[in-house]
Amino acid sequence: MTSAIAELLPALRTGTLITLKLTVLATAAALLMSVLAALLRRSRWKAVRVLAAAYVETFRGTSLLVQLFWLYYAFPLLLDIRLPVLTVAVLALGLNYGAYGSEVVRSALEAVPKGQTEAAIALNMSPFQRLRRIIGPQALAIALPSLGNLQIELLKGTSLVSLITLGELTYQGMLLRTYDMSRTTLIFGLILLLYFLIAQLLLLVVRLLERRFPAGRVGA
Known part of the structure; x- marks a missing residue:
């Protein structure tokens, strides 16, 4: 068993590193789209609100x-532009989870007491x-738990990119399985363990x- 795991680890380690890189980049893209879409949906201009809503839906x-x-x-067929698989x-993960995250951010912004905005206006901000x-830090404290859940969902969603040949964790596991199907249980057991460990790391973050942005500060 130990020798079998040792043989599998190099490929799984490569896949894990790609999964981590993809998760970090896609999370950053999703967070950017979440904030941007949430702000645009609160715009005073109807056309902007409609465009943002169209993206989200x-x-x-x-x-x-x-x-x-x-x-x-x-x-690539439509515009004759081929993008790197990563x-x-x-883009796909960032845009997809950004649409879900925008609702979280928008709800968090609306949950900040209006008195906070009025006080900031009175201070000529x-x-x-x-x-x-004023608004951002308080909204972040409200949104963090839900955004954390979305990040875990995004991590699990990275397994789909194996279908466009990106060599992340699931792709490497499937590749290993084609070489030796007798190790299928061991391979997917290790993959499950690695996804679980990455998820625990993200939860810790x-x-x-x-703790850095405690929700109790809202309305203080």
Whole structure:
């Protein structure tokens, strides 16, 4: 058993590193899209709100797998532009989970007591200053638990990119299985363990952030 695991580990280690890289990049893209879409849906201009809502509903209402296939296979045919597979994976995951995250961020912004905004206006703060110094930190404290859950979902969603040949953890496991199907149980057992460990690491990061931005500060 030990020797079998030792033989499998190099490929699984490579896949794990790619999964971690993909998760970090896609999380950053999703967070950017979450904040941007949430702010645009609160815009004073109706056209902007409609466009932001269209993005959110489109990516929430369609399959992530189809979005991956569309960006990897259909997009190059449409515009004659072929993107690297990692870029496609980051875009698809970022846009998809960003759409879900935008609702979390929008709800968190609306949950901040209006008196906080009124006090910031009274202090003659600009909209950007209000968001950065007053509204943003309080909304972040509210949104963190839900955003943490979405990040775990995003991690699990990275397994789909194996279908567009990105050599992440699931892809490496499937490749190993083609060489020796007798080790199927061991291979997928190790993959389950590695996903679990990565998820625990992400949860730890979220909990540290929750201590840094305690929800109890909201409304203080």
